[in-house]
Amino acid sequence: MPNTIDWLHQPYWMTMGPLLTLVVTAFLVMVLELIFRNGDRRWLTGISMLGTLVALGVALGHFNAQPSQALNTVVIDAFSSVFSVLILITVFLVLLFTLDYKGSNRLAAEHTYLLLFAAVGALAMATAVDLVTLYVGLELLSIASYVLVAVRRKSTHSVEGGIKYMLMGALGSAVLLYGISFIYGISGTTNLMSLSAVAVTMYTTYPAITVLGFVLMLFGMGFKLSLVPFHMWTPDAYAGAPSAISSFLATLSKSAAFAMLLRMLLFIFNGVADKVFFWAGILAAITMVVGNFIALPQRNMKRLLAFSSVAQAGYILVPFALIGASTVQDWPSLFDSISFYLFAYTFMTVGAFAVVHIVSEQKHTLDSDALIGLYHRSPWLAVALSIFMLSLAGMPLTAGFLGKFYIFSNTVQLHTPWLGIVLFATSVVSFYYYLGWLRKVFQHNPEEERVAVPISLPMNTLVALCVVLTLVLGLVPATLLHPLLNAHWVY
């Protein structure tokens, strides 16, 4: 039994620093929300953003720190630091996004701390090394997300999206747990460290069950990542939710799910990667093809972004699938590709959702025709949207291009060029719908009266932040690549 002085000075308080900061902030905001019932309560979001920044500071402090662990469940290593930083930056951007909802348009006050609780779950998914803790983190993120999608409870679309998301999410969790139960059944442990030690024995004794466990876990996470064929909920949930929440689902949920997928499957199956990871390659190929082709006929802006996010998840799954064709020496470069693409994807997606939100608020429609003549109404938004779209499509000189380039070069290096070719070919398809928006933006519309688009201060800040970050990653990738290359991914 630890005595008082001992447990107060344990290093694990520091290890769990970002997590605990967010938990405390979330409960504080919750209590404050109960006490102050009236008036404009957006200052609560301000407190949440402050708490997120503090957590971000702590997480940045962990960068390149000595690997450490707390209670055998939460660790600090390069992997957890990179993903924690990404998750906390995303939460900050999404909170900034929600500041735009005010007056008659405001969201239920719960969204502030639900976002924080979701972020706590996401951090747990990035830092935990125990299957049970990982799963609890996933559920915390998921349940908060279901409520967040349905946060406008008077809107039928919002509630419909929330219920669809909840049903599909519950199915995904069930599949994931079923897979975990097989792995636990043949290994007798839920700790990832112990599991990685018995992986080879596990495979040689029960090859079929090990592969089944892998596939079920991959499919279960596939629901959360909206990989094809588990993507059916995506367009409805994204279109029904308020734009800020859609951007949250597209970025934060995905980064956290990728962190968990990587950590979980890599630790458990590292010894037998070449036997099981080709399943992820097949899923990645299907996702890229179907996601890009379904996006082609979409007219609803948020549904298009939803399918685009499906396709983008397919791109990020490619380096993950390549683990099967690689040796431990190649892993750092694969992790670099995955995390670089996730960072780039986060900034351009949040930015795109922000612009879509501003435009649809002015025009009161989500139809992409609302974009016609945007250049004449607001040159600044038009240029920003162009940068996001070109980056999502993968135009050279943008962050998206570099991300795809790194992934492509991985496929060539690891002698799996067919995945690279699928990535390249489907990217070409995606140019059609991304540039289709740009055509509308710069189209001249003489009947349109030139009413300037009203942009609030938080939205201006958010769009500017996303533009700057996308450009920085595209023009000076070393700012992010340097710390990534120096990270001790494998220890």
Next chain:
Amino acid sequence: MFQYWNDYFFVVLFLLLGIFLPVAAIWVLGPLLRPKHPTVAKNTPYESGVEPVGDAHVRYNARYYLFALMFVVFDVETLFLYPWAASFHQLGLFALTEMLMFILMLVIGLAYAWRKKVLEWS
């Protein structure tokens, strides 16, 4: 390996028995053995000996779910508090702090329900 599948053999056996027994009893043996003289009174659903009123497909008030939710919160609380109280001496200050944090979170939950008027029925 053999031992492993052996265990599953029993699962399958129980599964098959579980399907076979009710099917045999209800659809095969029952009709063969029982006399069949249906009347109107015999065919009405049993409702504690009272004449059945209305439809079985009624819609429940959504508030019951909120109460059930609140109940679960406190049910789980007792579930944790009893074993902790029983071994309080061995666990000491660390467990006390943990328990206080746990109860604090539940209190915040209760305060939330109270402020959001979940506890009012009107």
